[in-house]
């Protein structure tokens with residue numbers, strides 16, 4: 001095989017991956033790059049995005065890092081323009097960026113509610129609008145939205161997270177219907193309990209205390225017991241489903257949900 005011969009299931013594709021500096025987004029970025037896609041790793045934590053992009057480049061893949069707060073439409077415009085200029089028109093978009101504050105209905109503040117919705121739902125909406133013209137240039141596209149068990153049933157430990165992840169189902173269907181004529185698909189992928197800093201760490205976008213973190217064995221066991229297949233998911237489990245949905249193996253899948261939850265949502 002010569003070095004110019006196409007290789008990889010995503011050869012020739014260009015992906016923007018939000019939350020690309022995070023656990024699941026990072027796993028997607030690495031996998032997509034391994035399968036031949038050029039990747040724009042986008043995150044509001046620029047250093048985290050740079051780390052993932054550098055890792056990909058070092059391994060022989062193509063990646064750029066951009067600082068992107070998904071709530072900011074102008075920043076989306078810049079991210080798409082840079083991606084087009086440096087690696088080409090966008091053919092894949094993964095909307096991973098998310099936030100949560102795990103407090104009950106009466107404790108959740110309006111500011112917390114707004115932030116969770118603005119990052120997870122408005123951010124995906126603005127991102128889709130920013131990327132679709134680029135996908136038209138590319139000739140086709142796939143938009144992959146991050147769901148949750150909270151996209152299937154009540155869950156997530158906060159009213160805004162419940163609303164955001166259910167909202168993502170509607171956004172996915174709306175985008176799927178609106179852009180099918182442009183040869184653009186849109187799919188929502190819903191993980192179960194994934195062992196990442198989102199549910200383990202104490203981050204600005206997803207704070208956890210001993211009460212909520214899976215560092216607390218009680219919380220870990222509760223999530224494990226709720227998972228019939230007997231283990232929490234790894235970021236790579238979720239990235240594999242994003243990969244499938246991004247390829248032509250999923251050519252007739254749009255507007256629908258793929259769950260990757262070890263059976264937790266049954």
Ligand SMILES: NC(=O)c1ccc[n+]([C@@H]2O[C@H](COP(=O)([O-])OP(=O)(O)OC[C@H]3O[C@@H](n4cnc5c(N)ncnc54)[C@H](O)[C@@H]3O)[C@@H](O)[C@H]2O)c1
Pocket residue numbers: 018019020021022023024025042043044045048068069070071096097098099119120146147148149190191192193194195196197198199203205206
């Ligand atoms: N870990 C789980 O159990 C689980 C389960 C279901 C769904 N999810 C969803 O998966 C997604 C990724 O989470 P993860 O588990 O990889 O956690 P993570 O904390 O490692 O990743 C989240 C990423 O989103 C980024 N982000 C936050 N706010 C942003 C903003 N305004 N603009 C751009 N980027 C922003 C963070 O910097 C971080 O890199 C989230 O949408 C989360 O709701 C996670």
